[in-house]
Amino acid sequence: MVADNQSNSKNPDSVPAAPSATYSAGISPEIIAGLHRRKRWDRAFSTCGFLLVMGALSVLAMLFGQLVYEGGGRLFRGHFVNDEGFSPKINEIAGILQHSGDDFASNWELAQRPLTIANASERLTAEELTSLIGKKVIVDGDVPSTGLSEMESNTIAASDEESPKKYSKVSLHGTLSQSGGSWVVTPSPLAILPAEGQPLDKSWVGNQVAVGFGLAKSLPLKTKSIEKLSFQNFFASKPSSKAEEAGILTALVGSVLVVVVTMCLAIPLGIAAGVWLEEYAKKNWLTALIEINIANLAGVPSIVWGLMALGIFVYFLDLGRSILTAGLTLGLLVLPIVIMATREAIRTIPSHIREASYACGATKWQTVRHHVIPYSMGGILTGTIIGLSRAIGETAPLITIGALTFVTSLPAFSWSNPFAWLNSGFTVMPIQIFGWVSRPQEDFRENAAAASIVLLALTLALNTTAIYFRNQLRKKIKW
Amino acid sequence: MPITTSESNNAESKKPDIKVSGSLVSMDPSKTKADVQNLNFWYGENNAVKNLTIPVADRKVTALIGPSGCGKSTFLRCFNRMHDLYPNTRYEGQIILQPHGLDLLSKAVDPLEVRMRVSMVFQKPNPFPKSIFENVAYGLRIRGVCDKAFIAEKVETALKGAALWEETKNRLQRPAFNLSGGQQQRLCIARALAVEPEIVLFDEPTSALDPIATGKIEDLIDVLKERLTIVIVTHNMQQASRVSDYTAFMYLGQLVEFNETQKMFVSPTNPLTEQYITGSFG
Numbered sequence: 083m084v085a086d087n088q089s090n091s092k093n094p095d096s097v098p099a100a101p102s103a104t105y106s107a108g109i110s111p112e113i114i115a116g117l118h119r120r121k122r123w124d125r126a127f128s129t130c131g132f133l134l135v136m137g138a139l140s141v142l143a144m145l146f147g148q149l150v151y152e153g154g155g156r157l158f159r160g161h162f163v164n165d166e167g168f169s170p171k172i173n174e175i176a177g178i179l180q181h182s183g184d185d186f187a188s189n190w191e192l193a194q195r196p197l198t199i200a201n202a203s204e205r206l207t208a209e210e211l212t213s214l215i216g217k218k219v220i221v222d223g224d225v226p227s228t229g230l231s232e233m234e235s236n237t238i239a240a241s242d243e244e245s246p247k248k249y250s251k252v253s254l255h256g257t258l259s260q261s262g263g264s265w266v267v268t269p270s271p272l273a274i275l276p277a278e279g280q281p282l283d284k285s286w287v288g289n290q291v292a293v294g295f296g297l298a299k300s301l302p303l304k305t306k307s308i309e310k311l312s313f314q315n316f317f318a319s320k321p322s323s324k325a326e327e328a329g330i331l332t333a334l335v336g337s338v339l340v341v342v343v344t345m346c347l348a349i350p351l352g353i354a355a356g357v358w359l360e361e362y363a364k365k366n367w368l369t370a371l372i373e374i375n376i377a378n379l380a381g382v383p384s385i386v387w388g389l390m391a392l393g394i395f396v397y398f399l400d401l402g403r404s405i406l407t408a409g410l411t412l413g414l415l416v417l418p419i420v421i422m423a424t425r426e427a428i429r430t431i432p433s434h435i436r437e438a439s440y441a442c443g444a445t446k447w448q449t450v451r452h453h454v455i456p457y458s459m460g461g462i463l464t465g466t467i468i469g470l471s472r473a474i475g476e477t478a479p480l481i482t483i484g485a486l487t488f489v490t491s492l493p494a495f496s497w498s499n500p501f502a503w504l505n506s507g508f509t510v511m512p513i514q515i516f517g518w519v520s521r522p523q524e525d526f527r528e529n530a531a532a533a534s535i536v537l538l539a540l541t542l543a544l545n546t547t548a549i550y551f552r553n554q555l556r557k558k559i560k561w
Numbered sequence: 562m563p564i565t566t567s568e569s570n571n572a573e574s575k576k577p578d579i580k581v582s583g584s585l586v587s588m589d590p591s592k593t594k595a596d597v598q599n600l601n602f603w604y605g606e607n608n609a610v611k612n613l614t615i616p617v618a619d620r621k622v623t624a625l626i627g628p629s630g631c632g633k634s635t636f637l638r639c640f641n642r643m644h645d646l647y648p649n650t651r652y653e654g655q656i657i658l659q660p661h662g663l664d665l666l667s668k669a670v671d672p673l674e675v676r677m678r679v680s681m682v683f684q685k686p687n688p689f690p691k692s693i694f695e696n697v698a699y700g701l702r703i704r705g706v707c708d709k710a711f712i713a714e715k716v717e718t719a720l721k722g723a724a725l726w727e728e729t730k731n732r733l734q735r736p737a738f739n740l741s742g743g744q745q746q747r748l749c750i751a752r753a754l755a756v757e758p759e760i761v762l763f764d765e766p767t768s769a770l771d772p773i774a775t776g777k778i779e780d781l782i783d784v785l786k787e788r789l790t791i792v793i794v795t796h797n798m799q800q801a802s803r804v805s806d807y808t809a810f811m812y813l814g815q816l817v818e819f820n821e822t823q824k825m826f827v828s829p830t831n832p833l834t835e836q837y838i839t840g841s842f843g
C-alpha cells in the first residue's frame with residue numbers, strides 16, 4: 083500500500099496528491115474549502131483520464147496480442163520445395179537423407195519428421211499410452227501428405243519388430259513419445275536403395291530430400307528419384323491452395339512495386355503543386371477554391387477513387403488491370419495528402435527567412451530551391467510517408483480496378499524492357515489478406531493474421547523512417 | 562489609452578495642424594545617392610507613406626525616427642522594393658538612384674536589380690539555417706559565381722567588414738544559428754556587404770541586442786559609411802544622434818522634419834519634433 087502511494091507520487095501523470103497541502107494560518111477556512119472544491123475536478127478528471135488511457139491501451143494490447151498469437155508462429159514456419167519451387171508430390175516421401183559406412187551403393191536411409199497423433203487418447207488409455215513411451219509402435223491410419231504434421235489414427239499398438247520390413251501408406255512404424263501434452267510418433271528411418279544411374283554423393287547426407295518410389299513396398303524401398311529440397315518460409319512462398327504452403331511473396335512484391343509507382347507520381351507532383359500554390363499562385367477566389375477542394379479530395383472515399391480510376395485508366399486509357407494502373411490510382415489518392423503536407427510545412431517557414439533571401443537578390447525560384455523546399459523537407463517527408471502508409475493499406479480501390487487475389491508469378495523483369503513489370507497483373511498485401519480471410523478453411527486465418535503482422539510492421543517501419551528523417555532534418559534547422 | 566485616441570483623432574481630422582516643415586537641407590544634387598520624390602505608398606487602401614520627399618546623402622548615414630506605426634519600415638522597404646513580394650501594395654512617386662538617375666520604383670525596373678544594389682539588414686537577426694560561410698556566400702552564389710577561391714575571398718572580406726572575422730574564422734562551416742544574437746546580426750550585415758551594394762538599409766538593427774552588441778554595430782556603421790550610403794530606422798534617439806549625419810522625423814506617414822542630425826537634435830524647428838526627441842510622446 084505504502085509502496086503504491088510512493089510510486090504514484092513520483093509519477094507526475096498520475097493522480098495529484100490529495101489536498102493535504104499546508105496553508106498559512108491567516109487564510110480563512112472558507113477559502114481553503116473553496117480550494118478543495120476546485121481541486122476536486124482536477125482529481126476527478128485526472129483519475130478518469132488515467133483510467134481511460136490505460137483502458138484503451140489494454141484493449142490495444144489485447145488486439146495486437148490476439149493477432150500475434152494467431153499469426154506469429156506462421157511467420158517462422160515454412161515448407162520444403164524442390165528446385166522448381168514445388169512441394170513434394172503425393173507419391174513422394176520427404177525426409178532427411180542419412181547414410182552409414184563407405185559403400186555409397188547401399189546403406190541409405192530416410193528419416194521422416196515426427197508426427198503428432200491427433201486422437202491418440204481416444205484409441206488407448208493414458209496408462210496404456212504411457213507404458214508405450216519410448217517403445218516401437220505401429221500406428222494405423224492414413225499417413226498425411228508431406229507438409230502436414232498431424233495424423234489421425236485407427237489403432238496404436240506396440241510393434242514387435244525392431245525395424246520395419248515394409249513400407250505402407252496406411253501405417254506408420256515409429257517410436258512413441260510425449261511432448262507438450264500431445265503424443266508424437268517419430269517414424270523409424272526407412273531403408274532406401276537409390277535407383278541405378280541416380281548418383282548420390284555425401285554432400286546430400288543430412289539434407290531434406292523427396293524420394294519418389296514405385297509400387298514395391300518391401301524395404302529397402304527402391305527409389306525412382308531423389309530430389310534435394312530446400313526450406314521456403316512464409317515470405318518467399320507464392321500463394322497456394324494449401325494454407326501451410328501459401329506465402330506472401332507475390333503480394334509483398336506487388337505492394338512494393340505499386341507503392342514505388344505511387345511515390346514516383348505523388349511525391350514530385352505533390353511537392354510541385356504545394357510549392358506552386360503556396361509560393362507562386364496569386365491569392366484569389368480561384369486558388370481559394372482549389373485550396374478548399376484539395377482538402378475535400380483528401381477526404382474522398384477510396385472506393386470512389388477506384389471507380390474513377392477504373393473509368394479513366396482501365397477503360398479509357400486502356401492501361402489494363404496492371405501495376406501501373408494501381409500505382410496511378412493510389413498516387414491520385416495520396417496526392418492531396420502530399421500537397422497539404424507540403425503547404426503546411428511551407429507555412430512554418432517564417433516570412434523573415436524568405437525576405438532575407440529576396441533581399442539578397444534571389445529570384446523566386448532560387449528562394450524556393452535554396453530555402454523553401456529544404457527547410458520544409460522534414461514536414462513534407464512526414465506527410466508523404468503517412469500518405470504512403472495509407473496507400474500500402476488501401477484495398478477498396480485496387481479491388482475496383484481489378485487486382486487479383488491469386489497471383490502465382492512475379493512480374494517479369496528483363497534488362498531489355500526494364501519497365502515491362504508495369505503492365506503485369508498484381509496482388510497486394512491487403513488483398514491477399516482479404517483473400518485468405520474469405521476462404522472457408524480455418525488454416526488460412528493463420529496466414530491472414532501473419533500477413534497482417536507483416537503489413538503492420540511495414541507501416542510501422544515507414545512511419546519510423548519518417549520520424550527519424552524529420553528529427554534529423556529538424557536538428558539542422560532553427561530560426 | 563484615451564489620450565492616444567484623441568491625439569490620433571486630432572491628427573487625422575485636422576491634418577493641416579501638423580505643420581510639416583519638410584526638408585530644411587538644400588543638398589547639392591551631386592552629393593545625393595538617392596532622391597525620394599513625392600513618395601506615396603499604399604497597403605490596399607491604407608496610405609502608409611504620404612508624399613515623402615527626402616534626399617539621401619551619398620556615403621552618409623540617414624536616420625529615420627518617429628513613433629511606432631508612423632511608416633518608417635514601410636518607407637525603408639520601398640528602397641529595395643520589398644513590398645513587391647506582397648499583393649495589394651502600390652507605390653507612387655520616385656526614388657531616383659544617383660548618379661545614373663535610375664528610378665527604383667519604376668515598373669520597368671527589375672526589383673531583382675534594385676535588390677542587388679540595395680541590401681537590407683532586418684530588425685530581427687535572420688540568418689539562413691545554413692553554415693556561416695554559406696550565409697555570407699549566398700548573395701554571390703545566386704548571382705551565379707562559382708569560383709571557390711573568389712567566393713572565399715569575398716566572404717572573408719565581408720566578415721572582416723562586419724567585424725566578425727576574428728570570431729568566426731575557425732568555425733565557418735558551423736551552423737549560423739549557433740552564434741549569439743549580436744553575432745548573428747553582424748553576420749546578416751556581412752551577408753548584405755558581400756555583394757558590394759551601393760546602399761544598405763537597416764531596420765532597427767539593434768533593437769533585439771544588448772548594449773555591447775549594439776555598440777559594436779554602431780561602430781561598424783561608422784566605418785561602413787566611408788564606402789556606403791546607409792539608411793537606418795531607429796527608436797533610440799541616442800543612437801540616431803550618435804551614428805547619423807541626417808535625420809528624418811516622420812509622423813503618421815508624413816515627413817515632419819528633415820535636417821542635419823546635429824541641428825535637428827539641438828534646435829528642432831517643429832514643436833512635434835521637439836516633443837518626440839525629448840521623449841514627451843511616442
Ligand SMILES: Nc1ncnc2c1ncn2[C@@H]1O[C@H](COP(=O)(O)OP(=O)(O)OP(=O)(O)O)[C@@H](O)[C@H]1O
Binds near residue numbers: 609629635636
Ligand atoms: N502588411 C501590412 N498591411 C497593411 N498595413 C500595414 C502592413 N504593415 C504595416 N502596415 C501599417 O502601416 C503603417 C506603418 O507601419 P510600419 O511598420 O511602417 O511602421 P513603423 O514606423 O516601422 O513602426 P515600428 O516603429 O513599430 O516598426 C502602420 O499603420 C501599420 O499598421
Ligand SMILES: [Mg+2]
Binds near residue numbers: 633635
Ligand atoms: Mg518598423
